[in-house]
Amino acid sequence: MSDKTYLDWPFFEDAHRALERDVDAWAAKRLSHPGHGSDVDAACRALVRDLGRAGWLKCCVPGAYGGAREQIDSRSLCILRETLGRHDGLADFAFAMQGLGSGAISIAGNDGQKRRYLPKVAAGQAIAAFALSEPESGSDVAAMTTGARLEGDEYVLEGEKTWISNGGIADFYCVFARTGEAPGARGISAFVVDADTPGLEIAKRIDVIAPHPLATLSFRNCRIPASQRLGDPATGFKVAMQTLDIFRASVAAAAIGFARRALDEAMARAKSRKMFGQVLADFQLTQAAIADMATGIDTSALLTYRAAAKMVATETSQQVIDRAVQIFGGLGVVSGQPVEKLYREIRSLRIYEGATEVQKLIIARETLK
Ligand SMILES: Cc1cc2nc3c(=O)[nH]c(=O)nc-3n(C[C@H](O)[C@H](O)[C@H](O)COP(=O)(O)OP(=O)(O)OC[C@H]3O[C@@H](n4cnc5c(N)ncnc54)[C@H](O)[C@@H]3O)c2cc1C
Numbered sequence: 001m002s003d004k005t006y007l008d009w010p011f012f013e014d015a016h017r018a019l020e021r022d023v024d025a026w027a028a029k030r031l032s033h034p035g036h037g038s039d040v041d042a043a044c045r046a047l048v049r050d051l052g053r054a055g056w057l058k059c060c061v062p063g064a065y066g067g068a069r070e071q072i073d074s075r076s077l078c079i080l081r082e083t084l085g086r087h088d089g090l091a092d093f094a095f096a097m098q099g100l101g102s103g104a105i106s107i108a109g110n111d112g113q114k115r116r117y118l119p120k121v122a123a124g125q126a127i128a129a130f131a132l133s134e135p136e137s138g139s140d141v142a143a144m145t146t147g148a149r150l151e152g153d154e155y156v157l158e159g160e161k162t163w164i165s166n167g168g169i170a171d172f173y174c175v176f177a178r179t180g181e182a183p184g185a186r187g188i189s190a191f192v193v194d195a196d197t198p199g200l201e202i203a204k205r206i207d208v209i210a211p212h213p214l215a216t217l218s219f220r221n222c223r224i225p226a227s228q229r230l231g232d233p234a235t236g237f238k239v240a241m242q243t244l245d246i247f248r249a250s251v252a253a254a255a256i257g258f259a260r261r262a263l264d265e266a267m268a269r270a271k272s273r274k275m276f277g278q279v280l281a282d283f284q285l286t287q288a289a290i291a292d293m294a295t296g297i298d299t300s301a302l303l304t305y306r307a308a309a310k311m312v313a314t315e316t317s318q319q320v321i322d323r324a325v326q327i328f329g330g331l332g333v334v335s336g337q338p339v340e341k342l343y344r345e346i347r348s349l350r351i352y353e354g355a356t357e358v359q360k361l362i363i364a365r366e367t368l369k
Contacts, residue, residue, distance in 0.1 A: 002059035006298070011305035012075065019059075020079050026054050027087040036090055040211045041169050045127065047094035050338025051175065052124015056080055060099035062106055065118035072099070072106060072246060078253035078304065086264075089345040090255050093212050096247065097166050100353075101128025104174040104190050108231030115190060117172060127238025129170035131161040131193075131217060132240050139165070139358055141176075142185040146219060148177035153226045155179075155191065159221035160203065163352075168202050171195050174230065174243075175219075181234040188236035191228050199223060210345040219290040236291065248353045252313035255349050256297060258342050259317040262324035263293050265338050270327050289327065293320045311359035314349045323347050 007017050030050060036043035051057050058068035059076045068076065079101060085092040102121045105113055120126035137143040146159025157177055172194050179189040193200055199222030206214040231239055267290065270281035280286050296316040303309035324339045325332035332339050350356050
């Protein structure tokens with residue numbers, strides 16, 4: 001059982017503390033046996049449905065469209081992801097993608113677009129996805145080549161998006177494409193594309209070490225009404241960055257949730273594993289590892305709630321989980337063990353939504369100012 005004293009820190013309101021208590025109780029019941037089986041698509045769909053029924057997805061959209069608060073509240077997202085992440089990585093993923101996948105609509109959509117999509121996202125009745133990355137444009141987002149050409153009252157999309165989480169199970173995709181008003185970042189617009197639009201295909205499913213729905217999408221003569229554009233033409237890059245700005249801090253929170261779980265598992269193991277006439281936790285080297293893990297988690301949590309520090313939280317969480325695997329010895333690398341799962345689940349958080357190196361560049365730029 002995790003230490004919950006962090007909830008007393010001044011960053012939280014009573015509403016956040018109540019949220020943590022309620023989602024933790026829900027997760028303890030719903031996610032107590034998170035063996036999702038081999039059908040990760042079905043598991044994800046069921047998680048979205050149940051997260052919606054339980055009301056947690058309301059935190060992913062603004063109040064007027066079925067949301068919990070007037071505006072999306074970053075700390076509520078963090079509480080939810082940290083708590084879900086502690087219980088089950090796939091549940092955290094299913095939750096996070098509803099917010100990230102619909103964020104462009106919340107930010108730039110008009111009233112009609114928001115009414116059409118957001119209440120269903122909040123209820124878990126529509127699955128969302130965020131389609132920004134391309135094979136030749138990951139960290140360098142402005143290098144994207146997928147195009148959207150205006151023909152009459154339609155846009156025609158051509159190109160490829162890859163690494164798209166929920167690709168294959170999403171009901172709609174928020175797609176960023178080049179509309180050509182200017183080179184680079186200033187010539188990109190945002191669109192919402194329904195999954196059943198002719199010309200949008202799932203080109204390839206991608207298997208990753210922590211399985212979740214992930215795909216490459218292809219757009220070939222994919223025609224959408226011009227009314228599916230989100231916001232003004234040429235504002236897409238800004239919309240994408242604003243979406244990531246809201247949800248990136250919650251990646252840090254998910255990492256902290258994983259790390260807290262790893263520490264819980266490691267302590268339980270260290271206290272029960274007998275060796276050399278005592279238990280593993282009696283050895284000072286183990287105690288030093290536990291101390292490093294606990295301070296790493298607290299440091300990350302303080303920085304996350306204070307400064308949305310994705311870099312510190314994800315890098316530290318990786319180290320904490322690695323220590324937990326070490327404490328488990330051989331058991332730590334057995335498939336299905338919680339720490340083995342965490343070891344696979346943490347890795348991509350250091351890459352997506354701004355890799356650590358990109359975070360460093362931004363921090364250095366602000367510091368050098
Ligand atoms: C599991 C997973 C889920 C994802 N889900 C989505 C999604 O839903 N939607 C979406 O649009 N994308 C998604 N992505 C894509 C993700 O955003 C990209 O992987 C990320 O932006 C990095 O791009 P890249 O993989 O092309 O790596 P590259 O851009 O080739 O970067 C490779 C590495 O270069 C380093 N690097 C980057 N910039 C610099 C620099 N300036 N100096 C030095 N080193 C640098 C970093 O270490 C980086 O990891 C997902 C990725 C993963 C792994």
